[in-house]
Amino acid sequence: MGSKNVLLNGRLLLNASLYYIDWSDMQGSEPPQDLMGNVINSAAVIGNIGDASSKGLEIETSYFVTDNFSVDFGIALNEANFDGDTQYDAAARYYYYQCDRPVIMEGERCGNSDVGGNQLPRNSETQVVAGINYKRTLSDDWSIDMRLGANYQSEQFITPLNQAYIPARTLFNADAHLEFGEHWNLGIWAKNLTDREYIGGILIVSEQNKLIVSQGLGRSMGATLSYQF
16 A cells, blocks of 8 residues: 655655565475485575565655755565464474573474564664755756765575574765766766675575575775666
């Protein structure tokens, strides 16, 4: 359910939406196993974990302060959880979720497979994007378009166990484009302006019960020249 609006004689854009999703046998990553229930390699496979639901709100707005200067803002709020009776077999068999034994024998089940109510993995409860924009026509064949933007995402859990997670982060980016002639575009861009160190992703190695962490890209800058036919 949503609403799209253009207000103040076209200077203000305001869109909003509400949604609800009900999953049955939601798919997700699981450790692969043989017919005996043993992990057979370090890669993950896609399986049906259990039922889940997601509900959220999204808002998008932009406002032209002047004919050339504008600001924009967007936010997404999402609550996505496994249903109360969801059982994640890998929790007890491979990750030993909430297991208090000091020694685990090979192939032994230990711990709790109940992940009901846990947040869905790889999902941020809050995401925000905001930007400042400037666009101006310099002459009949020349125009410039510049933007300084920021994006934020809250923490993301890695597995249905909700133990390991990717921390929240905010990144700043900037770009400028000069259009000239009828077909040329020269762009200059910079990503992660503050050179923030952050986690770019995490790979699960089920066989060894490990997480391999990769670092996100540092500050990068470049230029592009394009020709449109």
